[in-house]
Amino acid sequence: MLQACLNGSRTREDHPAVPYTSEEIASDAEKSVRAGAAELHIHIRDREGKESLAADDVARILSAVRERVPGVPVGISTAWSILPDSAARMQLLRSWHVVPDYVSINIHEPDAEWIIATALSRGINVEAGLCSEADAERFVAMPGCESCLRVLIGIHDPHPGRESSMVRNIRKVLKRAGCTLPILLHGSDATMWPMYIEAMLQGFGGRIGLEDGSMLLSGLAAKDNEELVRTAKLIEGRF
Template sequence: MTFLQVALNGDRKHQAAPKSPGAIGDDAAETVRAGAHAVHVHAYDSSGNETLDAGECGAVVRAIRVRCPDVPISLTTSATIISDPTRRLRTVQSWTELPDLVTANQGEDGIDELSEWLMARGVGIEAGLLSPADARRFVTSALRNRCHRVLIEPLSADPVIALRDAAEMEAIVLAAGLMLPQVHHGYDGSYWAVVRRALEQGHGIRTGMEDVVVLPDGRAAKNNRELVEAARTLIASSVVRT
């Protein structure tokens, strides 16, 4: 089975990207019914800004669990939300409702300490590799064999650059002997090229409005469910070709 994660919102400005706990929970349920195996999500405060605060993050986790009780939930820990690593760690340490997983971007200051604290409490780590430099750092870190999976996330919207970076990150991880599951995705203009390559290589993929808002034929996606359905179709066609 090819793993498919859905990233519901992130910093995307789009009317269909859910922000309130209720909307996030409803969207998670809809995408799981459409075929997603896990949910990645960002929480927002009352002003509509991304937050790592315990109250908002806990409300989002509870909302998803009520509607999707058996679905793994991944929360962001991105430094774009709290840049100071000490304050970020203290904020995460205040969480009372822990997710199943977090994304931990390997190029960020303080990510090892944050990951260690979460792992000690049973939270799995999705190691986010945004560049070949992140991959090189990761394969020498103490986390290298202890993460749940690796996320290959080339940042460029240019498909030529993103495909090059995805291939290089994949090669660095494999050359280090790390056989952790890999989940790949691009962003916007590079998205569909990156996930097609990932499927050809036998990896899992991530979709959702955090990453892309158009379907493979260039039409605007109405919501996360349409993106999951398109990804499922792509996975099915990849399996048939194999």
């Protein structure tokens, strides 16, 4: 499964094709799905382009995306960096009148348990983000962790040739606890393609998009999310 991560916290200074508006995000979603993406991960933006969890912004962008790609699962980020206030984030999540198919929750964040519980109570699936063995240990100790949709393992610091061992160490913690959730791998910038290739080698899902990086394997900058997804699908075809 290939998930396209369209924008993240990136700005147009990072890449001129980072989508901000509902129309830009919906257009990128459609192009990415046509190029082969099976799912979408989006950071919601307000009308000024700032990251947001406000109900009206969530509804506006989810509705625009679903109109262009009906039936495609759409997830959004709940990152602490968007709103570093646990109570406010939970209140906003409860206020959503249009809900995503899933939310991504970083387990290293201080209120991860509360945000997970809030999402699940609303019937929203949870993608649990793990970046270390410590994250994995914390996750498997959470009541109801098996109720999550999947585990998203992210390796972001460049350790050439060690990505595989870092993923294995996290998986050992999950296996030891009997966690059998599906796994999706991703990296960022220098680790984006190594982690995608690792996902293909191991038979896991992979994630590609301007949130994670803008360079192609050739070392040239990709034109947009569509080109990144097309490149990922070409690589997938070799496995």
